[in-house]
Every structure is written in structure tokens, then in C-alpha cells.
Amino acid sequence: MATVTLANLHKRYDSGFHAVRGISLDIRAGEFLVLVGPSGCGKSTTLRMIAGLEDVTDGEIRIGDRRVNDVAPGDRDIAMVFQNYALYPHLTVRDNMAFGLRMRRMARGDIDRRVNEAAAALSIESLLGRRPRELSGGQRQRVALGRAIVREPAVFLFDEPLSNLDAKLRVQMRAELARLHRQLGTTVIYVTHDQVEAMTLGDRIVLMNQGVIQQADEPLAIYRRPANRFVAAFIGSPTMNFFPGRIAGGRFAIDGSDVSLPLGAEAAGHPAGPAVLGIRPEDLVVAADGPSMATVTIDVVEHTGHETLAHFMLAGTDHVVRLAGGIAVRPGSSLPLAVRPGALHLFSTDDEGRAWPGVQR
Amino acid sequence: MKEPLRITLLRHAVLLVFVAIAIYPVLNVVSISLRPGDRLRSTDLAIIPADWTLASYRNLFTEQPFLRWLGNSLVVSTGVTLTGVALASTAGYAFSRFRFVGRRATMLAILTTQMFPATMLLLPLYVLIAALGLVNTWLGLMVFYTATALPFCVWQMKGFYDTIPPALEEAARIDGCSRFQAFWHVVLPLATPGLVITALFSFMTAWSEYIVAAQVMQDEQMFTLPLGIKGFQASLSSQWGLYAAASILVSIPVVTVFLVFSRYLVNGLTVGSVKE
Numbered sequence: 023m024a025t026v027t028l029a030n031l032h033k034r035y036d037s038g039f040h041a042v043r044g045i046s047l048d049i050r051a052g053e054f055l056v057l058v059g060p061s062g063c064g065k066s067t068t069l070r071m072i073a074g075l076e077d078v079t080d081g082e083i084r085i086g087d088r089r090v091n092d093v094a095p096g097d098r099d100i101a102m103v104f105q106n107y108a109l110y111p112h113l114t115v116r117d118n119m120a121f122g123l124r125m126r127r128m129a130r131g132d133i134d135r136r137v138n139e140a141a142a143a144l145s146i147e148s149l150l151g152r153r154p155r156e157l158s159g160g161q162r163q164r165v166a167l168g169r170a171i172v173r174e175p176a177v178f179l180f181d182e183p184l185s186n187l188d189a190k191l192r193v194q195m196r197a198e199l200a201r202l203h204r205q206l207g208t209t210v211i212y213v214t215h216d217q218v219e220a221m222t223l224g225d226r227i228v229l230m231n232q233g234v235i236q237q238a239d240e241p242l243a244i245y246r247r248p249a250n251r252f253v254a255a256f257i258g259s260p261t262m263n264f265f266p267g268r269i270a271g272g273r274f275a276i277d278g279s280d281v282s283l284p285l286g287a288e289a290a291g292h293p294a295g296p297a298v299l300g301i302r303p304e305d306l307v308v309a310a311d312g313p314s315m316a317t318v319t320i321d322v323v324e325h326t327g328h329e330t331l332a333h334f335m336l337a338g339t340d341h342v343v344r345l346a347g348g349i350a351v352r353p354g355s356s357l358p359l360a361v362r363p364g365a366l367h368l369f370s371t372d373d374e375g376r377a378w379p380g381v382q383r
Numbered sequence: 384m385k386e387p388l389r390i391t392l393l394r395h396a397v398l399l400v401f402v403a404i405a406i407y408p409v410l411n412v413v414s415i416s417l418r419p420g421d422r423l424r425s426t427d428l429a430i431i432p433a434d435w436t437l438a439s440y441r442n443l444f445t446e447q448p449f450l451r452w453l454g455n456s457l458v459v460s461t462g463v464t465l466t467g468v469a470l471a472s473t474a475g476y477a478f479s480r481f482r483f484v485g486r487r488a489t490m491l492a493i494l495t496t497q498m499f500p501a502t503m504l505l506l507p508l509y510v511l512i513a514a515l516g517l518v519n520t521w522l523g524l525m526v527f528y529t530a531t532a533l534p535f536c537v538w539q540m541k542g543f544y545d546t547i548p549p550a551l552e553e554a555a556r557i558d559g560c561s562r563f564q565a566f567w568h569v570v571l572p573l574a575t576p577g578l579v580i581t582a583l584f585s586f587m588t589a590w591s592e593y594i595v596a597a598q599v600m601q602d603e604q605m606f607t608l609p610l611g612i613k614g615f616q617a618s619l620s621s622q623w624g625l626y627a628a629a630s631i632l633v634s635i636p637v638v639t640v641f642l643v644f645s646r647y648l649v650n651g652l653t654v655g656s657v658k659e
Contacts, residue, residue, distance in 0.1 A: 036482070075553050096559035108550035112572045121568075122558030173558075 023051045023208055024086040024099070024176035026072065031081035033067050033233075041067040043233035044081070054203050054210045056224035059256070061215055064233040066181060069213045073102050073179050085177060096125070101170035102179040105186065107162045109154040109169070115141075116150040119169045133172075140171045143202075160191045167199075171206070180212040184219065196222060217257050221245070229253050251375025254300050254367060260331060263306070263341040265299040266371065274299050274366075278337030281316040288366045292378050298369040303331065303344035305365035314358035320351050332357065416440070416627035439624035440632075449629065451604060452611035455521065459607060460589040462525045467536050467585030468578055470529070475540025475577075476566060480549065490541075493534045501531055502594060509598050523599045524589075524607070531595075532588040536581040543577030544570065579647040583640065590637060608633050 026049040033042040042064040049055050057065040070076040072083055074095035083090050090098050101122070109118050116137055123133045141147045144164045154162055163183065170178055183199075184192045200223055203210055214220055220227050221241045228238040229252075237249040248254035254262045267276040269292055275282040276299070285292075309315075318334040330345045334357070343359060351357065368378035410430050417435040443449040477483075478490055508527055517523030547570055555565035571578070593609040600606055606614070612629045615622040 073553075073557060075556070094561070095553075095556045096561075100557065102554070102557045104550050104554060106548065106550055108548065108554040110551060110554070110569055112569075121555070125559035125564070125568075169554075169558075 025049060025051045025084075026177055026209060026211065027082075027084040028068070028072075029082040029084070031068065031071065031083065032079045033064070033071060033076060034079045041233055042071070045230075045233075045235055047228060047235070047238065049209060049211065051209055052207050054200075054212065054223060054225045056220040056227045057211065057213045057230060058215065058217060058220035058224075058227055059230035059236075062232075063230040065213045065215075065230050068230070069179055069181055069211060072177075072211060073100060074098055099176040100179055101173040101175040101177075102181065103166050103170050103183045105182040107154070107166040107186075109162055109165055111154050113153070114150065115146065115152055115154070115157070115165050115168075118154070118165060119172050122169065122173050136172045136174070137168075140168045143171065143205075144168050159187055160195070163187060163195060167202070171202075175208065177209045177211065180210065180214075182214055183212075185214070185216070192219075199223060217259065221257070227257075229256060231256075247377070248300075248367065249377055251298060251300070251369045251377075254369070254377070258302055260303050260342045260344070262300045262302050262367070264339075264369075265301070265337065265341075266296070267299055268294070268296050269368075270294050274368075276337055279316070281336065283315045283361060285366065285368075286364060288364065289368055289378065292368060296371045297378070298371055298375065300367035300369060301361055301365065303342040305362045306343040306359050307362055308345065308349070309358040309360035314360050317356050317358045320355050320357055321353055323351055323353055412627045412630055415623055416631055418624060420624065439628035443625060443628055443632070447611075447625065448603065448606075449611065449632075452606050452608050453632075455600075455605060456590060456607040458521050459524045459528065460586050462521065463528045463532065463589040464582050464585045466525070466529050467532055468582050470533060471536035471540045471581050471585075472571065472574070472578060474533075474537045475542075476544055476570065478537065478541040479544035480552075490538075493537055496534050504531070505595065505598060508595075512599060518599060519602050519605050520599075521605075524596060527595050527599060528589045528592065529585075532585045536584060539581055539584070540574070540577050543574050547573050576647045579644045583644065586640065587637065590633075 026047075028045050028047040028049075031042055031045040032040070034040045045064075045068060047055075057068060059065050067076060071078050072085075074090065074093065078091050085098055085100070110121060113121065119137045119140060120133050123136065137150075138147070141150055144167060146161065146164050146168060149157060149161055149165065154165070157165065163186075166183070180199075184195050187195060196219060203223075212219075212223060220229075224241055226238060227241050227244050229236045229244065231252050237244055237253045239247075244253060245257055248257065248262075251264065255264070265274075265276045267274050269275075269285065269289060271294070272289070273282050273284050274289075274297070316336065318336060320332045320334050322333040324331040324333075325347070328347045330347055330349060330351060332343050332345055332351050333340055334343070335341070343357070345351065369375045370378075414430050414432065416439050417437070418432050419434055419436045419438060478486065508530070512518060512523045512527060515523070515526075517526065551569050551573070552560075552562075552565040555569045556562070560568060591609060592607075593613065596607045596610050597613075600610060603611075603614075608629070612626060612633065615626040615629070
């Protein structure tokens with residue numbers, strides 16, 4: 023268990039590509055930190071710099087009290103689980119798990135004890151004599167985990183470890199990872215592009231885009247108070263609905279339509295003028311009797327059983343409303359929609375799309 | 384699915400024809416080597432002639448410097464194989480894994496050397512070897528053979544390393560290996576099929592080469608097997624019996640080596656290590 027500190031970290035490749043642009047982060051000992059973002063956002067590069075697999079162009083990485091910029095990967099007291107497992111194909115499962123310990127010249131008895139313990143914890147004892155090619159994807163994933171666990175490192179690094187598993191297995195392994203982290207209490211840095219994994223696993227989520235941290239906060243805080251339009255769009259599925267428009271006289275008028283809706287505390291202090299309004303699909307509700315924001319025509323309906331996603335067009339763009347599974351809607355039906363009070367998000371219209379801080383819940 | 388009987392029969396018939404084509408010349412050589420005297424042609428159709436004798440074989444070992452030639456060939460071929468494997472495995476790794484200035488240029492230069500026929504390189508290389516005082520030495524021939532076999536081997540190894548996922552070395556380095564240890568403990572074991580091919584190719588290049596050897600080795604004591612065997616074929620009387628017997632003996636090691644290593648030549652060990 024150790025802290026990890028990133029100070030103004032940069033990575034520029036020889037090709038000139040600036041993958042990571044000044045990342046600073048204090049990771050607490052024992053924290054489960056998730057780096058999430060679209061592909062090419064710099065999350066994997068950041069992880070690989072922490073692992074020592076990529077050189078640091080500028081800035082500093084500290085594990086515990088030690089600056090590790092120039093420390094070999096094997097001496098950083100870390101273990102890593104790779105997306106494609108990276109099991110040694112010529113070694114048995116037992117030898118795969120023991121490899122790192124043997125490289126460190128640990129006594130034979132200790133190695134056997136640790137490997138057996140880890141194998142028991144992951145219920146892969148029966149696989150110890152096999153080779154990687156004789157294992158299923160889920161089994162390989164467990165072995166890769168086991169190889170990391172036996173090392174008893176200060177920090178675990180995970181590089182999209184679940185992305186090669188099928189959906190069912192992924193959910194199962196996700197729960198197992200969470201359990202494992204609670205048992206071991208080791209610091210975890212976990213890279214994924216999957217926002218569900220990020221939300222469910224992370225004590226804290228760091229959302230990156232184009233080499234820069236967009237927001238770092240607890241999962242629900244990010245969900246409730248996205249710092250900008252990028253974060254708001256990335257976290258949450260289906261994605262948040264955005265409506266460009268203008269603020270005037272305490273109301274928001276949506277461009278390209280005659281819809282206008284009253285603003286509350288979320289717009290406090292916002293000057294009149296252009297803005298982007300964000301509403302999550304679940305914050306749109308069917309207005310039974312009360313005043314509705316707009317009556318929309320549903321054009322696509324997606325039933326998933328416990329909920330129904332209804333798509334509608336407003337001002338020329340597609341939007342989604344999330345309804346309970348029991349509500350009967352058909353393509354073509356009209357639905358009067360209202361917004362849950364206090365559920366509006368306001369963003370600036372520029373590229374950055376900063377959230378207006380008046381949003382309080 | 385079980386195939387119909389006539390397809391099976393047809394398949395075997397075709398295969399038998401090919402086997403016959405492949406082994407007929409070899410059987411002929413065996414037959415000549417067993418005939419007494421130097422009867423190249425014979426009206427006898429028997430593979431083992433009625434008056435068969437091992438005289439030619441005995442003669443090779445007792446009256447001819449066959450063992451000396453065998454020793455020369457073994458020393459040179461083994462030397463070429465060892466240096467070939469050592470240099471190709473390391474150079475190929477560098478070309479596969481590192482991006483350095485001149486990487487492309489060097490790789491193309493290596494490839495370019497393959498465009499010239501060996502006979503064209505004969506004179507310049509001979510001049511070089513003569514200047515180094517290596518004429519009539521094992522080392523001279525080894526330098527020559529290594530230089531001609533290495534380009535192919537380097538490319539071959541580079542191609543092989545390219546199929547081994549770099550994530551394996553990264554995992555090894557995180558497990559505490561240095562770059563070299565990762566190469567030694569993880570990459571090389573996985574590259575065994577490539578190493579075997581490289582070794583075979585190097586060995587074969589040296590074992591059966593004639594033209595270059597004829598230039599470098601001028602003293603009969605330093606002859607390699609192909610040179611020595613060619614000596615049995617003179618302008619007036621060729622000693623076909625010795626020639627045939629020596630040919631058979633020369634091919635035995637090569638065939639053996641191929642049989643032993645054949646499983647490596649078709650085996651893909653990396654399957655299943657990582658999911659692509």
C-alpha cells in the first residue's frame with residue numbers, strides 16, 4: 023500500500039505527438055483510482071509511465087516517498103495486469119505466477135506458499151499445471167490477476183483488464199475485482215474506456231481527454247456535477263441531452279424551437295445570453311397533469327425490460343428520455359415531457375463547455 | 384467427415400508417385416555406392432546389386448582423407464551455425480523492437496546484399512580474405528559463409544520476433560527482468576522455431592557449399608566434404624563408387640537434423656498467449 027503522486031507529468035513521443043499534457047494527481051494509499059476516457063486520451067500512456075514502460079518527458083512520478091522516474095519497472099514495487107493478459111505461453115500457470123518471485127530470488131518455499139494462496143483466492147488451483155493456451159479467456163484473466171497478486175506489490179496497475187471478456191463474465195470479474203481490492207487494500211490504478219466500470223469500481227474517477235484531466239472526483243459527484251460538457255457527455259448512458267439556446271429573463275429558450283423553460287437555482291448569477299442546457303435522460307419525466315416543457319413525438323423506442331428509452335427529435339437533433347419499463351409508448355405517440363426540478367445543467371457555448379457552478383443538488 | 388474409399392485410394396496413389404519421384408535418384412546413388420568397382424551405368428535393375436560390397440565405404444575411411452574432410456566440414460558448419468544464431472537472434476531482435484536512426488536503411492542494405500548472386504561476390508570476398516591472410520583456414524570459410532547466410536537469418540528472426548507480442552516483455556520487465564533477461568527468459572524460448580530455422584539454414588549453407596570453398600581451401604588437407612567428393616570425379620576416370628558412398632554419408636546428418644527438428648518448423652508456440 024503506497025501513495026502515488028504525479029506532478030505535472032508530460033509525455034511527448036518522438037513523432038511529436040503530445041499524449042499527456044501536464045497531469046498532476048495525488049493518489050491516496052489504498053485508493054481505487056480509475057483513469058477513464060476515450061481512446062487516445064492519454065490514460066494508458068499515463069499508466070505506462072507509472073509502470074516505467076514509457077519514459078517520462080517531463081514532470082515527476084513518486085511512489086511512496088520515492089521518485090521513480092528513472093527506476094526500472096521491476097524495481098518500482100508495482101504489478102500490472104495487461105489488456106491481453108500477456109501470460110508467458112511457454113510456462114505453466116504455476117510458473118507464470120512464480121516468475122516474478124523467482125526473478126527476485128525468493129526462497130522456494132515462500133514462492134510455493136504465495137502461489138498456492140493466490141491460486142486459492144482466485145479458485146484456479148486446478149489450473150496450475152496447465153499452459154495459457156489451454157485456458158479460456160476468463161481463466162487467463164484470473165491467472166494474470168494471480169501473477170500480480172503473488173507479488174504483493176505496493177500498487178496494482180490495471181490496463182483495461184476486462185475489455186476482452188464477454189459481457190457476462192465482465193460483470194462477474196468486476197465484482198471480483200472490487201472484492202479483491204477490499205480484501206487486499208492495495209492502491210489500484212485502473213485504466214478503462216468503459217464508464218460503467220469506472221463508476222462501479224472507482225473510489226475516485228479521473229476523466230481524461232486529449233492528454234488533460236477533465237475532472238477528478240468521486241463517481242457520483244462526477245455524475246451529478248460534471249465540470250464540463252465533455253464530462254457530462256462521457257459519463258452516463260444514454261448520454262446527456264444537450265440543447266443550445268439562450269438565457270433571458272430567468273428562462274431558457276431552446277434554439278430552433280419555441281420551447282422555453284424556467285430556470286431555478288442552477289442558473290443563479292448566470293448572465294443573459296447564449297448557453298447550452300444539459301438534461302440527463304432520466305431527468306426528463308412524463309408530465310401527467312403538471313405543466314410540461316414540451317410535447318414531443320417519439321420516433322424510436324428501445325425496450326430493455328426494466329426501462330424504456332424513447333428517442334425524439336427536437337430542434338433537429340436526437341434526444342432520449344428514460345422511462346420506466348412499464349410505460350407503454352409507441353413510435354409516433356406524443357409525450358408531454360417535464361424536467362425534474364433542479365436537474366438542469368448549464369454549460370458555456372465555447373469548445374471548453376465549462377459547467378455553470380450554480381448547479382447545486 | 385469420412386471420405387469415400389476411392390478418394391483415399393486416389394490420394395495414396397498420387398502420393399506414391401511423388402514418393403517414387405523423390406527417392407528414385409537417391410536409390411540410384413545407394414545402388415552405385417554398393418557396386419564393386421566404378422560401375423556408373425548398369426543393366427541390372429536391382430537396387431542392391433547381387434555382388435554388393437561395402438568396399439567403397441571402407442575405402443573412404445581407410446584410403447581417403449574422408450574423416451579429415453568431415454572434420455573440416457563439421458568445424459566450419461558448426462562455427463557458422465553458432466555465430467549465425469548468435470548474431471541473427473540479437474540483430475533481429477534489435478530490428479524488431481527498437482526504433483533507431485538508420486534502422487530502415489540498415490534493413491534495406493541487408494536485404495540488398497541478397498540481390499547479388501554469390502558467384503558475383505566471389506572475387507571481392509576472396510580478395511578480402513586473402514588480404515586478411517585467411518586463405519586455407521577454417522576461419523576464412525566461416526567468415527565467408529556467415530556473411531552470406533546472415534542477411535536471410537536476420538530477416539527471418541526479425542519476422543519471427545514481430546509475431547511475439549511486446550506485452551510479454553513488458554510483463555517480464557515489471558516482473559523484475561532487465562531488458563536482456565526479458566529477452567533471454569521470455570522472448571528466446573518463444574522464438575525457438577525461428578532459431579531452429581536459422582540454425583538449419585546456416586548449417587546447410589556451410590555444409591553443402593562448393594564454389595566458395597574451392598577458392599578459399601586450396602590445400603587438400605583443408606578440403607570440406609563437397610570439395611573432397613568432387614575430387615573423385617577426374618577427367619579420365621571417375622571413382623563413382625567412392626563418389627556415391629561419400630554422397631550418402633554426407634546427406635545422413637542433414638536428413639537426421641531435419642527429422643529431429645521438423646516439429647519446430649511447423650509449430651507456432653505463441654498461440655494462446657495473448658488475445659489480440
